[in-house]
Amino acid sequence: MMAATGADRWSSSFAQGAGVILTLHHVRGAETRGFAPNAVLDITPDFLDRVLRLIQAEGYDIVSLQEALARLRNPKPGRFFVALTFDDGYRDNVEEAWPVLAKHEAPWTLFVTPGFADRTARLWWVELEEAIRALRRIDLALPDGRFTARTETDAEKRRAFGKLYWRLRRGPEAILLSAISTLAAEAGIDPAALVARECLPWETLRALSGAPGITIGAHTLTHPMLAKHDADVARREIVESRQRLEAELGLPVRHFAYPVGDPGSAGPRDFALVAEAGFESAVTTRPGHLMPEHAGHLHALPRVSLNGLHQNEAALRALLSGLPFWLRSRGRTLDIG
Numbered sequence: 001m002m003a004a005t006g007a008d009r010w011s012s013s014f015a016q017g018a019g020v021i022l023t024l025h026h027v028r029g030a031e032t033r034g035f036a037p038n039a040v041l042d043i044t045p046d047f048l049d050r051v052l053r054l055i056q057a058e059g060y061d062i063v064s065l066q067e068a069l070a071r072l073r074n075p076k077p078g079r080f081f082v083a084l085t086f087d088d089g090y091r092d093n094v095e096e097a098w099p100v101l102a103k104h105e106a107p108w109t110l111f112v113t114p115g116f117a118d119r120t121a122r123l124w125w126v127e128l129e130e131a132i133r134a135l136r137r138i139d140l141a142l143p144d145g146r147f148t149a150r151t152e153t154d155a156e157k158r159r160a161f162g163k164l165y166w167r168l169r170r171g172p173e174a175i176l177l178s179a180i181s182t183l184a185a186e187a188g189i190d191p192a193a194l195v196a197r198e199c200l201p202w203e204t205l206r207a208l209s210g211a212p213g214i215t216i217g218a219h220t221l222t223h224p225m226l227a228k229h230d231a232d233v234a235r236r237e238i239v240e241s242r243q244r245l246e247a248e249l250g251l252p253v254r255h256f257a258y259p260v261g262d263p264g265s266a267g268p269r270d271f272a273l274v275a276e277a278g279f280e281s282a283v284t285t286r287p288g289h290l291m292p293e294h295a296g297h298l299h300a301l302p303r304v305s306l307n308g309l310h311q312n313e314a315a316l317r318a319l320l321s322g323l324p325f326w327l328r329s330r331g332r333t334l335d336i337g
Helices: 037-041 046-058 067-073 091-103 116-117 124-134 156-168 175-187 191-200 202-206 233-248 269-274 292-297 313-321 324-330
Strands: 019-024 061-062 081-088 108-112 135-141 147-150 214-218 255-257 281-287 303-307
Touching: 019 067, 019 135, 019 233, 019 281, 037 156, 046 091, 046 313, 067 081, 067 214, 067 292, 081 091, 091 108, 091 175, 091 202, 091 281, 108 116, 108 175, 108 255, 116 202, 116 233, 124 147, 124 156, 124 191, 135 156, 135 175, 147 156, 202 214, 214 233, 233 255, 233 269, 269 281, 281 324, 313 324
Parallel strands: 019 081, 019 303, 061 081, 081 108, 108 214, 214 255, 255 281, 281 303
Antiparallel strands: 135 147
Protein backbone atom coordinates (compact mmCIF):
# COMPACT_ATOMS: atom_id res chain seq x y z
CA MET A 1 0.00 0.00 0.00
CA MET A 2 2.85 2.37 0.83
CA ALA A 3 4.47 1.69 -2.53
CA ALA A 4 1.20 2.12 -4.42
CA THR A 5 0.39 5.46 -2.77
CA GLY A 6 3.96 6.76 -2.70
CA ALA A 7 3.67 7.12 1.07
CA ASP A 8 7.25 5.95 1.53
CA ARG A 9 8.30 9.12 -0.33
CA TRP A 10 6.06 11.85 1.02
CA SER A 11 6.20 10.64 4.65
CA SER A 12 9.98 10.80 5.04
CA SER A 13 9.92 14.44 6.13
CA PHE A 14 8.20 13.50 9.41
CA ALA A 15 8.65 9.72 9.78
CA GLN A 16 12.28 9.17 8.83
CA GLY A 17 14.83 9.42 11.60
CA ALA A 18 18.46 10.48 11.50
CA GLY A 19 19.40 6.96 10.48
CA VAL A 20 18.62 3.29 10.92
CA ILE A 21 20.43 0.20 12.20
CA LEU A 22 19.54 -2.90 10.19
CA THR A 23 19.42 -6.35 11.80
CA LEU A 24 20.53 -9.35 9.76
CA HIS A 25 21.12 -12.98 10.68
CA HIS A 26 21.71 -15.43 7.83
CA VAL A 27 22.74 -14.53 4.27
CA ARG A 28 22.48 -17.66 2.13
CA GLY A 29 20.60 -19.30 -0.71
CA ALA A 30 16.83 -19.49 -0.51
CA GLU A 31 15.36 -22.43 1.44
CA THR A 32 13.63 -24.85 -0.92
CA ARG A 33 12.08 -27.19 1.66
CA GLY A 34 8.41 -26.76 2.53
CA PHE A 35 9.04 -26.68 6.27
CA ALA A 36 11.45 -23.85 7.08
CA PRO A 37 10.06 -21.88 10.04
CA ASN A 38 13.32 -20.04 10.70
CA ALA A 39 13.55 -18.78 7.12
CA VAL A 40 12.39 -15.42 8.45
CA LEU A 41 16.01 -14.99 9.59
CA ASP A 42 17.44 -15.57 6.09
CA ILE A 43 18.03 -13.26 3.18
CA THR A 44 19.82 -14.19 -0.02
CA PRO A 45 23.15 -12.71 -1.16
CA ASP A 46 21.34 -11.30 -4.18
CA PHE A 47 18.86 -9.45 -1.97
CA LEU A 48 21.68 -8.09 0.19
CA ASP A 49 23.31 -6.79 -2.99
CA ARG A 50 20.03 -5.12 -4.04
CA VAL A 51 19.63 -3.61 -0.56
CA LEU A 52 23.06 -2.00 -0.70
CA ARG A 53 22.52 -0.77 -4.25
CA LEU A 54 19.21 0.87 -3.32
CA ILE A 55 20.64 2.49 -0.19
CA GLN A 56 23.49 3.98 -2.20
CA ALA A 57 21.20 5.00 -5.06
CA GLU A 58 19.04 6.94 -2.59
CA GLY A 59 22.12 8.88 -1.52
CA TYR A 60 22.14 7.42 1.99
CA ASP A 61 25.43 6.83 3.81
CA ILE A 62 26.38 3.30 4.91
CA VAL A 63 28.33 3.79 8.13
CA SER A 64 29.90 1.78 10.92
CA LEU A 65 28.08 1.48 14.22
CA GLN A 66 30.70 3.75 15.77
CA GLU A 67 30.00 6.40 13.12
CA ALA A 68 26.26 6.01 13.69
CA LEU A 69 26.77 6.94 17.34
CA ALA A 70 28.92 9.91 16.35
CA ARG A 71 26.16 11.15 14.06
CA LEU A 72 23.57 10.77 16.78
CA ARG A 73 25.68 12.97 19.01
CA ASN A 74 26.57 15.44 16.24
CA PRO A 75 23.93 15.21 13.50
CA LYS A 76 24.66 15.90 9.84
CA PRO A 77 21.40 17.39 8.56
CA GLY A 78 20.21 15.87 5.31
CA ARG A 79 22.57 12.86 5.57
CA PHE A 80 20.42 9.82 6.42
CA PHE A 81 22.63 6.90 7.40
CA VAL A 82 22.37 3.12 7.57
CA ALA A 83 24.41 0.82 9.83
CA LEU A 84 24.51 -2.94 9.18
CA THR A 85 24.57 -5.44 12.06
CA PHE A 86 24.65 -9.25 12.02
CA ASP A 87 23.67 -11.28 15.09
CA ASP A 88 25.05 -14.56 16.50
CA GLY A 89 28.15 -15.15 14.36
CA TYR A 90 27.05 -17.44 11.53
CA ARG A 91 29.42 -18.98 8.98
CA ASP A 92 27.44 -17.57 6.06
CA ASN A 93 28.09 -14.02 7.29
CA VAL A 94 31.69 -14.55 6.18
CA GLU A 95 31.14 -16.97 3.29
CA GLU A 96 28.12 -15.29 1.64
CA ALA A 97 27.62 -11.81 3.09
CA TRP A 98 31.18 -10.48 3.37
CA PRO A 99 31.96 -10.65 -0.38
CA VAL A 100 28.81 -8.62 -1.11
CA LEU A 101 29.60 -6.11 1.63
CA ALA A 102 33.19 -5.77 0.45
CA LYS A 103 32.04 -5.12 -3.11
CA HIS A 104 30.05 -2.13 -1.87
CA GLU A 105 32.73 -1.11 0.65
CA ALA A 106 30.06 -1.36 3.35
CA PRO A 107 31.20 -1.51 6.99
CA TRP A 108 29.39 -3.96 9.25
CA THR A 109 29.18 -5.15 12.85
CA LEU A 110 29.16 -8.83 13.84
CA PHE A 111 27.66 -9.53 17.27
CA VAL A 112 29.26 -12.73 18.58
CA THR A 113 28.14 -15.16 21.28
CA PRO A 114 31.30 -16.85 22.64
CA GLY A 115 29.32 -19.97 23.54
CA PHE A 116 28.57 -20.53 19.86
CA ALA A 117 32.26 -20.25 18.98
CA ASP A 118 32.97 -22.71 21.83
CA ARG A 119 30.17 -25.06 20.64
CA THR A 120 28.77 -25.02 24.20
CA ALA A 121 25.74 -22.72 23.81
CA ARG A 122 22.59 -23.87 22.02
CA LEU A 123 20.79 -22.71 18.89
CA TRP A 124 17.56 -23.91 20.46
CA TRP A 125 15.32 -22.51 17.69
CA VAL A 126 17.30 -24.54 15.14
CA GLU A 127 17.12 -27.63 17.38
CA LEU A 128 13.35 -27.23 17.52
CA GLU A 129 13.08 -26.94 13.75
CA GLU A 130 15.31 -29.96 13.13
CA ALA A 131 13.50 -32.08 15.72
CA ILE A 132 10.07 -31.33 14.31
CA ARG A 133 11.39 -31.99 10.81
CA ALA A 134 12.54 -35.44 11.91
CA LEU A 135 9.57 -36.45 14.07
CA ARG A 136 6.16 -37.62 12.91
CA ARG A 137 4.46 -36.86 16.21
CA ILE A 138 5.15 -34.75 19.30
CA ASP A 139 4.05 -35.78 22.78
CA LEU A 140 5.70 -33.51 25.31
CA ALA A 141 5.04 -33.15 29.05
CA LEU A 142 5.20 -29.50 30.09
CA PRO A 143 4.56 -27.89 33.50
CA ASP A 144 1.44 -26.15 32.17
CA GLY A 145 0.05 -29.27 30.49
CA ARG A 146 0.84 -31.78 27.80
CA PHE A 147 1.60 -30.68 24.23
CA THR A 148 0.71 -33.16 21.50
CA ALA A 149 0.69 -32.72 17.74
CA ARG A 150 0.92 -34.75 14.55
CA THR A 151 3.93 -33.69 12.49
CA GLU A 152 3.72 -35.88 9.41
CA THR A 153 3.18 -33.21 6.74
CA ASP A 154 4.88 -29.87 6.21
CA ALA A 155 1.64 -28.10 7.11
CA GLU A 156 1.36 -30.04 10.36
CA LYS A 157 5.00 -29.33 11.17
CA ARG A 158 4.50 -25.58 10.58
CA ARG A 159 1.46 -25.49 12.87
CA ALA A 160 3.19 -27.48 15.60
CA PHE A 161 6.32 -25.34 15.46
CA GLY A 162 4.35 -22.09 15.71
CA LYS A 163 2.23 -23.25 18.64
CA LEU A 164 5.07 -24.85 20.60
CA TYR A 165 7.60 -22.10 19.89
CA TRP A 166 5.41 -19.33 21.27
CA ARG A 167 4.15 -21.42 24.18
CA LEU A 168 7.75 -22.05 25.25
CA ARG A 169 8.84 -18.46 24.58
CA ARG A 170 6.20 -17.18 27.03
CA GLY A 171 7.56 -19.25 29.91
CA PRO A 172 10.85 -19.61 31.79
CA GLU A 173 13.88 -20.22 29.62
CA ALA A 174 14.89 -23.29 31.65
CA ILE A 175 11.64 -25.00 30.65
CA LEU A 176 12.13 -24.01 27.01
CA LEU A 177 15.64 -25.47 26.93
CA SER A 178 14.61 -28.65 28.74
CA ALA A 179 11.62 -29.28 26.48
CA ILE A 180 13.63 -28.77 23.31
CA SER A 181 16.40 -31.02 24.68
CA THR A 182 13.81 -33.76 25.10
CA LEU A 183 12.61 -33.40 21.51
CA ALA A 184 16.16 -33.18 20.14
CA ALA A 185 17.16 -36.37 21.95
CA GLU A 186 14.08 -38.18 20.67
CA ALA A 187 14.90 -37.06 17.12
CA GLY A 188 18.60 -37.94 17.41
CA ILE A 189 19.71 -34.31 17.05
CA ASP A 190 23.19 -33.36 18.30
CA PRO A 191 22.96 -29.73 19.53
CA ALA A 192 26.73 -29.17 19.44
CA ALA A 193 26.92 -30.44 15.87
CA LEU A 194 24.21 -27.95 14.84
CA VAL A 195 26.21 -25.09 16.33
CA ALA A 196 29.39 -26.29 14.60
CA ARG A 197 27.49 -26.46 11.31
CA GLU A 198 26.04 -22.97 11.60
CA CYS A 199 28.46 -20.80 13.59
CA LEU A 200 31.96 -19.43 13.08
CA PRO A 201 34.87 -20.98 15.02
CA TRP A 202 37.34 -18.93 17.03
CA GLU A 203 40.06 -19.20 14.39
CA THR A 204 37.87 -17.46 11.82
CA LEU A 205 36.76 -14.83 14.32
CA ARG A 206 40.38 -14.10 15.14
CA ALA A 207 41.13 -13.66 11.45
CA LEU A 208 38.15 -11.29 11.12
CA SER A 209 39.06 -9.11 14.08
CA GLY A 210 40.81 -6.00 12.92
CA ALA A 211 39.86 -6.49 9.26
CA PRO A 212 38.93 -3.21 7.54
CA GLY A 213 35.28 -2.31 7.91
CA ILE A 214 34.44 -5.05 10.44
CA THR A 215 33.48 -4.41 14.06
CA ILE A 216 33.05 -7.25 16.55
CA GLY A 217 30.44 -6.75 19.26
CA ALA A 218 29.24 -8.88 22.19
CA HIS A 219 26.00 -10.88 22.25
CA THR A 220 26.20 -12.45 25.77
CA LEU A 221 28.05 -15.64 26.67
CA THR A 222 25.31 -18.17 25.88
CA HIS A 223 22.47 -16.22 24.20
CA PRO A 224 19.89 -16.13 27.02
CA MET A 225 16.85 -13.88 27.06
CA LEU A 226 18.30 -11.66 29.79
CA ALA A 227 15.02 -10.37 31.22
CA LYS A 228 14.02 -13.95 32.11
CA HIS A 229 16.98 -14.27 34.50
CA ASP A 230 18.01 -12.64 37.77
CA ALA A 231 20.40 -9.72 37.81
CA ASP A 232 23.45 -11.78 38.76
CA VAL A 233 23.02 -14.13 35.81
CA ALA A 234 22.35 -11.26 33.43
CA ARG A 235 25.37 -9.30 34.68
CA ARG A 236 27.65 -12.31 34.26
CA GLU A 237 26.40 -12.97 30.72
CA ILE A 238 27.01 -9.33 29.77
CA VAL A 239 30.35 -8.74 31.49
CA GLU A 240 31.99 -12.08 30.73
CA SER A 241 30.98 -12.03 27.08
CA ARG A 242 33.02 -8.88 26.64
CA GLN A 243 35.94 -10.21 28.66
CA ARG A 244 36.03 -13.43 26.67
CA LEU A 245 35.89 -11.73 23.29
CA GLU A 246 38.60 -9.25 24.19
CA ALA A 247 40.83 -12.05 25.50
CA GLU A 248 40.32 -14.18 22.38
CA LEU A 249 40.49 -11.41 19.77
CA GLY A 250 42.89 -8.93 21.34
CA LEU A 251 40.71 -5.93 20.51
CA PRO A 252 38.38 -3.72 22.58
CA VAL A 253 34.69 -4.63 22.37
CA ARG A 254 32.53 -1.51 22.66
CA HIS A 255 29.06 -2.56 21.46
CA PHE A 256 26.46 -5.06 22.64
CA ALA A 257 23.33 -6.70 21.20
CA TYR A 258 20.58 -8.19 23.38
CA PRO A 259 19.65 -11.77 22.40
CA VAL A 260 16.13 -11.88 20.94
CA GLY A 261 16.00 -8.23 21.97
CA ASP A 262 12.26 -7.65 22.29
CA PRO A 263 10.66 -6.14 25.43
CA GLY A 264 10.17 -9.60 26.94
CA SER A 265 13.87 -10.38 26.53
CA ALA A 266 15.58 -7.09 27.42
CA GLY A 267 14.28 -4.18 29.46
CA PRO A 268 15.38 -1.20 31.55
CA ARG A 269 17.26 -3.34 34.09
CA ASP A 270 19.30 -4.93 31.32
CA PHE A 271 19.94 -1.57 29.64
CA ALA A 272 21.38 -0.35 32.95
CA LEU A 273 23.53 -3.46 33.38
CA VAL A 274 25.06 -3.04 29.93
CA ALA A 275 25.81 0.62 30.62
CA GLU A 276 27.31 -0.36 33.99
CA ALA A 277 29.54 -2.90 32.19
CA GLY A 278 31.08 -0.06 30.17
CA PHE A 279 29.68 -0.73 26.71
CA GLU A 280 29.39 2.37 24.57
CA SER A 281 26.13 1.23 22.98
CA ALA A 282 23.65 -1.63 22.86
CA VAL A 283 21.03 -2.56 20.30
CA THR A 284 17.63 -4.16 20.76
CA THR A 285 15.24 -5.61 18.18
CA ARG A 286 12.55 -3.08 19.06
CA PRO A 287 11.67 -1.72 15.62
CA GLY A 288 12.33 1.87 14.73
CA HIS A 289 14.62 4.52 13.31
CA LEU A 290 17.28 6.35 15.26
CA MET A 291 15.94 9.68 16.48
CA PRO A 292 17.91 12.55 18.04
CA GLU A 293 16.47 11.55 21.43
CA HIS A 294 18.31 8.23 21.24
CA ALA A 295 21.58 10.09 21.86
CA GLY A 296 20.56 10.02 25.53
CA HIS A 297 19.65 6.31 25.47
CA LEU A 298 22.55 4.61 23.69
CA HIS A 299 22.00 1.29 25.48
CA ALA A 300 18.46 0.84 24.18
CA LEU A 301 18.82 1.53 20.46
CA PRO A 302 16.14 0.27 18.05
CA ARG A 303 16.87 -1.71 14.90
CA VAL A 304 14.98 -2.69 11.76
CA SER A 305 15.01 -6.32 10.66
CA LEU A 306 15.55 -7.30 7.05
CA ASN A 307 12.81 -9.92 6.97
CA GLY A 308 13.56 -13.02 4.96
CA LEU A 309 9.90 -13.34 4.00
CA HIS A 310 9.72 -9.90 2.37
CA GLN A 311 12.74 -9.61 0.10
CA ASN A 312 11.59 -6.91 -2.29
CA GLU A 313 12.22 -3.26 -3.06
CA ALA A 314 8.78 -2.06 -1.94
CA ALA A 315 9.26 -3.51 1.55
CA LEU A 316 12.77 -2.10 1.79
CA ARG A 317 11.65 1.39 0.78
CA ALA A 318 8.89 1.26 3.39
CA LEU A 319 11.38 0.26 6.11
CA LEU A 320 13.82 3.01 5.15
CA SER A 321 11.03 5.60 5.08
CA GLY A 322 10.32 5.10 8.78
CA LEU A 323 6.56 5.28 8.20
CA PRO A 324 5.68 1.77 9.49
CA PHE A 325 7.35 2.57 12.80
CA TRP A 326 5.89 6.07 13.03
CA LEU A 327 2.42 4.57 12.59
CA ARG A 328 3.13 1.76 15.04
CA SER A 329 4.35 4.14 17.75
CA ARG A 330 1.80 6.86 16.93
CA GLY A 331 4.59 9.36 16.51
CA ARG A 332 6.45 8.57 19.76
CA THR A 333 10.19 8.63 19.25
CA LEU A 334 11.38 6.40 22.11
CA ASP A 335 10.51 2.82 23.12
CA ILE A 336 12.70 2.12 26.13
CA GLY A 337 10.29 0.98 28.84
